Amino acid sequence: MSPRPLRIRKVSNPPIISGLKPYGNKSAHGKTEVVFLQYEEYEAIRLCDFEMLNHLEASVKMNVSRPTVTRIYAQxxxxxxxxxxxxKQIIIEGGKVYxxxxxxVCSSCGCFxxxxxxxxxxxxxxxxxxxQISNCDQIPDDSIDTKPQxxxxxxxxxxGYEETHQSGNPCVNIICPQCNEPMRRKNSPHSRKFKNAL
Amino acid sequence: MKVAITSTGNSLGSHLDQRFGRCDFFVIYDTETKALEYIPNPNKEALEGAGPASVQLVASRNVNKIISGEFGIKIKSLLDSLKIQMIIFKEPDKKIKDIIDILNNTSQTHSK
Structure with a gap:
């Protein structure tokens, strides 16, 4: 079976340079070797390291999933x-991108x-x-859910009172509203022991 | 700077064409030399691929902006990689002359 086709990565702008060359290599004999940095990898570096976004925000900008951004970035x-x-010499080219x-939109003449x-x-x-211009497809900030579910x-x-767990807030810090006892994580060893005792 | 405008005819009095790929004429206007050029669109009767073919035609004249009523779905990524700006102007009553007047005013105020 052939693997699933790659999702095409969105790149905002091609880089202003097409590569970088090393200089002053003392042990070089003749031609330097070449590393091909793909456009999507350049974009991941630009978003994560230059614009200081986290991988989730970068993934929204590149129109791929968060793990994919992490993989591209690591590469x-x-x-x-x-x-x-x-x-080695870096050449920025290639990659499955658009x-x-x-x-x-201009509110004075009505053109897009x-x-x-x-x-x-x-x-x-x-x-x-x-x-008098405004951006007409700005993604609202609350559409990006940064909290893990x-x-x-x-x-x-x-x-036996239950509540949905909130990430980043330990269950012991939550006090049961019915009997004022600290709560525990459901399905943890603590609560399993409690279930067996019943 | 060169601007391409889609037109329904080859005169200043013709209207802005609301389609990009299958418009009748392209008007290439140079805002610096005020030169006008009318190019009949060879892709007008094309069954498919009229948009990308028109992009090639327009890009070969080194334009920076394209003014049209609407662009098809294949056009945006092509023009983005060529760094050509798209301007959607949904006013079919506007004549080519009106648009050129607007462009002239804009370039005058910018150069001042």
Missing amino acids: ARYKIADAIVTG FDSEWY FNHPEKQDTVANCPLCGSS CDDGCICLAC
């Missing part, structure tokens, strides 16, 4: 480390436009030159 770090340590830009040069900020409408529950060992 990119390895390639860059390889280039620095062994004195380039995308955001849409803006995109902005392919994403490094510069947009200030004026390209048609009428007015500055947890199906587990907290349980009170004294009366």
Whole structure:
């Protein structure tokens, strides 16, 4: 069976350089070797290390899953480390990517436009030159759920009261509203012992 | 800077075409030299792939912006990689002359 096809990664802009060359290699004999850094790996480095996003935010920007960003990022770090340590030349090319830009709307002339040069900020409408423009497909912040979901529950060992567990908040810190006892994690050794005693 | 405008005819009085790939004419307008060029669209009757073919035609004239009423789904990623700006202007009553006037005003205020 053939593997599942790759999801095409979204890259905002191609890099301004097409590669990097080492200099001053004392043990070099003739040509330097080459490392091919793919566009998606360049984008992962740009989002995670330059724009200081976490992998989840970067994954939304690249339109892939969070583990995929982590994999691409790890590969990119390895390639860059390889280039620095062994004195290889970096060439940025290739990869399964597409380039995308955001849409803006001008409220003065009513036109929609995109902005392919994403490094510069947009200030004026390209048609009428007015500055009354707004981004029309900004992703609302609350659509990105940064808290990991947890199906587990907290349980009170004294009366059996249950509550859904909140990540980052230990169950012992929650006091049962019915009998004022500290709660325990459901299905933990503690609560299992309690179940056996019943 | 060069701007491509989709047009329904080859004169200043013709209207803005609401389609990109299958428009009648492309008007290439140079905002610096004020030169106009009308290109009949060879992909007008194409069964498929009119959009990408038109992108190639327009990109070969080194334009920076394209003004049209609507763009198809294949166009955006192509134009993004070529760094050409798309402007969607949904006013079919506007004439080519009006749009060129707007562009002239904009470039004048920017150069000042």
